[in-house]
Amino acid sequence: MSRTAIIAGAGHLPAALAAALPSPLVCTLDGFTPAGLAVDQLFRVERLVPFLRALEDAGVTRVVFAGAVQRPRLDPSLFDQGTAQMVPRLLAAMQAGDDATLREVVAIFEEAGFAVVGAQEVAPDLVPGPGILCGTPGASDERDAARAAAIVAALGAVDVGQGAVVAQGLCLAVEALPGTDAMLDWVAQTARRPDPNGAKGVFYKAPKPAQDRRIDLPALGLETLKRAHAAGLAGIAFEAGGVILLDRTAMIAEADRLGLFLWAREP
Structure with missing residues (x-):
C-alpha cells in the first residue's frame, strides 16, 4: 500500500x-x-x-x-x-x-x-475558492486590495514576499524576511493613515507569480487575524485558491467577533 x-x-x-x-x-x-x-x-x-x-x-x-x-x-x-x-x-x-x-x-x-x-x-477544504467568508468589504477596501495585490505580484516577481498592507491607496508595509507577524506588528506600532477617519486598510496575501504551488503555499491563521485587528485594519483579502486557512471555521468566527472581513479574492 x-x-x-x-x-x-x-x-x-x-x-x-x-x-x-x-x-x-x-x-x-x-x-x-x-x-x-x-x-x-x-x-x-x-x-x-x-x-x-x-x-x-x-x-x-x-x-x-x-x-x-x-x-x-x-x-x-x-x-x-x-x-x-x-x-x-x-x-x-x-x-x-x-x-x-x-x-x-x-x-x-x-x-x-x-x-x-x-x-x-x-486537503482541498483548507484552500478557499472565491467569495467573501465574513464581513463586507467596502469600495475603498476593494481599491486597497487591488493595489495590494499589484504590490504583492511585483514583490513576488523578485522573490521578496507574499503580503502587503495598503490603506487609502498607500502602501503601509510589505512582507519581507521577518515575515507576516513582524509586518503587521510594525503597522500596529508605526503606520499612520493620511486621513485618520478614512479607510482603515487591507492586508493582502498571495503566492508569488512563478511559485510552484506544491510547496510553500502561503497560510493564514488565527494569530494573523489578531495582529490585523491590532493594526487597525478593516480586513484580510487573499488570493482565492492560493492561500491556506488553517482553521476556516474558527477563523470566520474570530473575524466576525473582531469585526474584520475575510475575502478570498479572484486574482
Whole structure:
C-alpha cells in the first residue's frame, strides 16, 4: 500500500494535513518541530540521500511539504557520499533565492521517485475558492486590495514576499524576511493613515507569480487575524485558491467577533 510522507516544519499546517491522510509518515527537519503532531522521523540535510532511501523502505510514494523552516546550518562532517554530491546544486539554488531552493528540493525528491503534491491536493477544504467568508468589504477596501495585490505580484516577481498592507491607496508595509507577524506588528506600532477617519486598510496575501504551488503555499491563521485587528485594519483579502486557512471555521468566527472581513479574492 502506498503511503504519503509529510515533510513537516513548524506551525499548525502539518497537523491539519495529517488529519486528512490515512497513516501519514511524519518527518521533520531537525530543529523545526510541528505543533500538535507526533514526529515519526527526524532528518538532516547532510543525510538527505539516506533519508530518501528510508522513505522508500517505508512504502512512501508521495510527499507533501508543510510548515515553516529556515535554512539550516550545515555540518560538513555529517555528509554522506551521496548527499555530498548534491551540495553544489543545493548551494547554487540557495544563492538564487528561496523559490529556486524550493524548486531544487522538489526536483531532488522527484528524481528519487516520489510524487510531490501540494497541500491543496491533500486537503482541498483548507484552500478557499472565491467569495467573501465574513464581513463586507467596502469600495475603498476593494481599491486597497487591488493595489495590494499589484504590490504583492511585483514583490513576488523578485522573490521578496507574499503580503502587503495598503490603506487609502498607500502602501503601509510589505512582507519581507521577518515575515507576516513582524509586518503587521510594525503597522500596529508605526503606520499612520493620511486621513485618520478614512479607510482603515487591507492586508493582502498571495503566492508569488512563478511559485510552484506544491510547496510553500502561503497560510493564514488565527494569530494573523489578531495582529490585523491590532493594526487597525478593516480586513484580510487573499488570493482565492492560493492561500491556506488553517482553521476556516474558527477563523470566520474570530473575524466576525473582531469585526474584520475575510475575502478570498479572484486574482
